Amino acid sequence: NAGVTQTPKFQVLKTGQSMTLQCAQDMNHEYMSWYRQDPGMGLRLIHYSVGAGITDQGEVPNGYNVSRSTTEDFPLRLLSAAPSQTSVYFCASSYYGLADYEQYFGPGTRLTVT
């Protein structure tokens, strides 16, 4: 199994540009989520999904869109990038149902918005 994969690893955007961060998992996990990691702030949940066709907002959803058309993929879209979105983005997945399920993380995407 490849686990959780993310592309790209690095990205530089100009303010106002749009892009999609890709996330895929091959473990048949129902639950997938996106976090952003900023210095001194830990990981904050952006959006999550409990299955294909179902998404919901996390702690910091503004400026981001998601969709879940398949179990495997959970792309994160930035519609109009802002410097405040400069961060490291992690995708994670797990089985859904009980809160004790371990989350598996991708390697991250480092995004810089100038």
Add this chain to the structure above:
Amino acid sequence: AQSVTQLDSQVPVFEEAPVELRCNYSSSVSVYLFWYVQYPNQGLQLLLKYLSGSTLVESINGFEAEFNKSQTSFHLRKPSVHISDTAEYFCAVSAGTGNQFYFGTGTSLTVIP
């Protein structure tokens, strides 16, 4: 809602010395507690977790954490650290039937030769 506090943002320690990384949580319901480790330029990996039963849980690389309900703590300890333990450590809490995790702000452990 749940929250997690990691009081120490940076912990330098000499090689082979003991270390404790502190984690406190707040929750109105029963929780599950986790420690994740992040090595440089990598994603997070599960180090250990408390779900129920024995309050002392151990990892395969010598770390242990003890769930203390009365003090709402889940401190991480290792009796003798190695250079390879240098990493960022995150405490996390989850509760109920959902999968939402709440992470602390992280503790950067630096092991000094």
